Amino acid sequence: MRLYGKKFASRYIQKKLRPTSETSDGIIFEIDWSEYICKCKIQGSNEFVNAHFPRNEATIPSWLKPGNAVRLLHRAGIRGHTEVIGHGGAIPTPQPGSPSHPQVSDLADGVLTGLETTAADDDDMAIAISAGTYRINSITYSVSGGETGYALMDESDPEMTMNETFPPADLGDPNGANYVVMDESDSPMTMSETWPDGVLGIGDSLFILDAAPAAGWFRYDTFQAGIDETIDYVKGTAATSNPVKPAISTDHIQIGEYILVIGGRTEITNGDIGLEWTTPHAVELTLTGIDDFPWDFGTDYPETNITVAVQDQYGNGYADPRTFTLTLTSGTGQIWSADSGYDSDPVSQQSSSGGYSFKYQRDQTEEETSPSFIVQASGSEGLLAAYNLILYDEYGVEVTRSETAPGYQIISSSGGAASIDWGVKLNAQITLTEDVTFTFTGDIYTSDKLTLLIVQDGTGGWEITLPAGVKYGAEITAETVSTAINSRSYLGFIYYAPNASYDLVANVSGYYG
Numbered sequence: 001m002r003l004y005g006k007k008f009a010s011r012y013i014q015k016k017l018r019p020t021s022e023t024s025d026g027i028i029f030e031i032d033w034s035e036y037i038c039k040c041k042i043q044g045s046n047e048f049v050n051a052h053f054p055r056n057e058a059t060i061p062s063w064l065k066p067g068n069a070v071r072l073l074h075r076a077g078i079r080g081h082t083e084v085i086g087h088g089g090a091i092p093t094p095q096p097g098s099p100s101h102p103q104v105s106d107l108a109d110g111v112l113t114g115l116e117t118t119a120a121d122d123d124d125m126a127i128a129i130s131a132g133t134y135r136i137n138s139i140t141y142s143v144s145g146g147e148t149g150y151a152l153m154d155e156s157d158p159e160m161t162m163n164e165t166f167p168p169a170d171l172g173d174p175n176g177a178n179y180v181v182m183d184e185s186d187s188p189m190t191m192s193e194t195w196p197d198g199v200l201g202i203g204d205s206l207f208i209l210d211a212a213p214a215a216g217w218f219r220y221d222t223f224q225a226g227i228d229e230t231i232d233y234v235k236g237t238a239a240t241s242n243p244v245k246p247a248i249s250t251d252h253i254q255i256g257e258y259i260l261v262i263g264g265r266t267e268i269t270n271g272d273i274g275l276e277w278t279t280p281h282a283v284e285l286t287l288t289g290i291d292d293f294p295w296d297f298g299t300d301y302p303e304t305n306i307t308v309a310v311q312d313q314y315g316n317g318y319a320d321p322r323t324f325t326l327t328l329t330s331g332t333g334q335i336w337s338a339d340s341g342y343d344s345d346p347v348s349q350q351s352s353s354g355g356y357s358f359k360y361q362r363d364q365t366e367e368e369t370s371p372s373f374i375v376q377a378s379g380s381e382g383l384l385a386a387y388n389l390i391l392y393d394e395y396g397v398e399v400t401r402s403e404t405a406p407g408y409q410i411i412s413s414s415g416g417a418a419s420i421d422w423g424v425k426l427n428a429q430i431t432l433t434e435d436v437t438f439t440f441t442g443d444i445y446t447s448d449k450l451t452l453l454i455v456q457d458g459t460g461g462w463e464i465t466l467p468a469g470v471k472y473g474a475e476i477t478a479e480t481v482s483t484a485i486n487s488r489s490y491l492g493f494i495y496y497a498p499n500a501s502y503d504l505v506a507n508v509s510g511y512y513g
Contacts, residue, residue, distance in 0.1 A: 022074045025088040026051070028066050029102040033139065033227055038064070038084060042072060043092040051082040062250060063087050065137055066102045109136050109253050115143065117223065117256030117273055124267040125209045127223070127259065134225055134253050141229045143205070205231060213238035215264030215316060218277055220245040223255040231255055238263070243277055262314050280312035282320070282354075285383035287375050293362060295394045301361050306335075306387065308375045309355035319354035323378040326358045329409050329425045331371030331389075331401060333362045346410075362391060370401045374409055374424050382414025386424045408453060422450055422495070429453040432462035440467050446497040453490055460485035471501045482509040 026040035026049065036055055039048045051072055053064060063070055069088030075081045091101075114132020133142045209221055220236040220243050236246040236258075248254050257274035289306040296302035306326065312318040327346040328335050336359040340347035349356045358375075362368060370391045377383040391399035408429035411418050413436045420428045423442030430436070432454060444450075456462060461483045470493070472478060481489040492506030 023085070024072050024074070025090045025092060026070055026072045027088070027091055027101065028064070028068050028070055028084075030066065031064065031137070031139070038070075040070065040072060040084070041092055043090075045092075049082055051084045053084040061086075107135060107138055110134065111253065111255065112140065115225075115255050117259075119268050119270045119273065120206055125211065127207045127209060127256075127268065127273075129205045129207065129223060129231060129255060131205075134255075136227055136251055136253060139227070141225070141227060143225060143229055143231055207231070207233055209233070209259070209261060209268060210235055212261050212265045213263045216240055217263035218243040219261040219263075220258045220277075221261055222246060222248075222258045224248050224252040225255055226252045236261075241279070264316070278313070280314060280316065280318060282310050282318045282377075282379065282381050282383065283313045284311045285309070285375065285377050285385040286311060287373065287385040287387040289360070289387060289389060292390050292392060294392045294396070295364060297394070300364065302364070303336075303359050303361045304389075305357045306360055306373060306389075307355065307357045308377070308385065310377060310383065317354050319352065321350070321352045322354070323348055323350050324356050324358075324375055325378075326373060326375045327410065328360075329372045329374050329386075330369070332365075332368040333360055333371055335360050335373070360389065364394075366393075368399060370399050372401065372424055374421075376410075376412065380414055382412065382417065382419075384419065384421075386421050408451075420452070422448070427451045427453070429455070431455045431457055432464070433457050433459075435463050435465075437465040438467055440469055440502055444495050444497075446495060448495045450493040450495060450502065451490060452493070453488060454481050456483060456485055456487045458485055460487070466504075467502075469500055469502050471496075471499075471503050473503065473505070476504050476507055479504060480507055480509055482511075484510070484512075487512055 024042045026042040028038050028040055029048065030039040031053075032038065036053055037050050038053055040051050041047070042049055049072065051070075054061070063086065064084075069091045070084045071086050071088050073083045073085045075083060112133040112135055114130045115134060116130045116132070118128050118130075120126035120128040129143075131142070131144045133140055135141070207223065213219055217238045217240055219238040222234045222236075222245070223231050224234055225231050226249065232249075232252075234246045234248070237244060238261075243260075245258050259268065260272050260275040260277055261268070262272065286309050287306065288309075290304050293302075293304055308324050308326070310318045310320070310322065324337075325346050325348040326335055326337065334342045335347050336342045337347040337349040337356070339349045342361065347358065349358070360371065360373075362371075368391065371389050373387045373389070375385050375387075388401070393399055408427045409420075409425040411420055411428050411430040413430065413432070413434060416434055416437060417439065418430060418436050419439040419441060421442045422428070422440065422444045426444070426448060428451070430453070454464065463483065464479070464481055466479060470479075479491055481491075487509070488511040489509035490506065490511075491504065493502040494505050495501070496503055
């Protein structure tokens with residue numbers, strides 16, 4: 001069957017149409033995103049031309065904005081069909097009686113309502129984003145909760161299985177039983193026993209961030225939305241310092257703030273949203289050990305470790321050279337460090353790793369009492385931590401703690417601030433080397449009597465400021481502390497728990513030698 005004639009006719013028509021496919025320059029006035037059509041004006045005309053523009057799932061052409069010059073193709077053979085094919089070479093000459101350019105809105109792109117980001121409660125690395133609206137290029141878009149959610153199944157699970165062949169139903173049973181017999185040798189139907197939470201929420205959309213990098217690394221993540229009314233997860237690049245915030249794509253707006261993903265973490269908290277990375281520095285001292293120390297029938301003087309560690313603002317260990325001083329503030333027994341050996345007095349240890357494990361040795365006598373400890377770290381940060389240990393006697397009964405701890409807990413100031421934990425000891429001593437503002441804390445009770453010994457150093461002249469919780473009476477209306485060199489002053493307080501009040505009941509000063 002020969003069709004040469006039809007082919008020749010088709011080629012003839014195409015040759016005639018090709019020269020009539022014209023292009024012209026225009027300027028965009030309006031964009032209809034629902035129909036993918038834009039209104040344009042071309043050279044020499046005041047009439048609007050409706051032109052189709054290409055559709056792309058991932059990006060928006062940079063020229064697709066009101067006021068931009070574009071190249072228009074008037075396709076022959078399809079009456080009235082015009083397409084935008086790219087950048088224009090020139091802006092049309094203005095025509096009398098009509099505007100030459102569109103009125104371009106000066107409204108900024110951004111979120112209008114909702115679209116709040118919060119750490120999700122149900123998943124450790126999840127972010128919930130509420131429904132809302134946003135504006136891009138003067139056009140308002142919306143996202144409803146749950147539209148971008150998903151649920152994952154474990155692909156490693158075997159498929160659900162059952163016997164593909166069934167014996168016929170025995171419908172003629174004389175006892176009237178109609179049944180189908182399944183082969184008992186068939187393996188049971190199987191599916192994953194663990195399912196991630198379904199995230200097709202009613203009000204929020206749930207997004208699972210990629211796993212955090214290794215400890216010591218940091219990454220910024222965020223979310224963005226475009227004209228397709230879909231929220232996209234934007235993952236940054238991990239770095240050990242100064243992580244870079246990922247850029248927002250063209251014609252997209254950022255949803256929420258950047259999220260600092262801290263290395264080694266398995267959970268995102270609300271505190272990580274909008275958190276700015278700063279150089280790690282020492283902020284906390286921890287003192288840990290066993291909570292309960294049972295009687296050891298096989299050892300006369302059993303020991304346990306008490307570990308001190310410096311941490312930075314991200315909860316990671318902070319290693320720098322320091323000297324740690326451990327004090328047995330109350331109770332019996334001895335403490336040990338490699339530098340000081342065994343002693344019931346404070347022991348100290350130099351360390352370059354940002355931590356150290358001291359030892360505590362109990363007496364296992366009838367007179368022993370459960371100990372309390374305090375540790376200080378050298379440095380300008382004024383790091384301090386406390387720890388209580390519960391001993392049990394040979395009958396498994398808890399050994400009581402000394403009600404009145406002998407001696408003083410030694411306090412130091414840093415940057416003009418000093419904190420006293422009265423739960424460690426009811427007596428505290430500080431040698432002033434600067435003006436000091438105090439903070440009082442601690443688990444104490446009504447009628448507990450507290451003593452603060454204040455010593456001036458060889459310079460003298462230092463003054464103190466007590467916390468707001470200190471209350472004055474009719475006889476003592478303000479504290480008086482000697483400022484003379486090497487002088488001693490004593491302040492006595494009684495704690496009144498209902499008002500969390502440290503009532504100043506005694507104040508003597510001017511002791512020397």
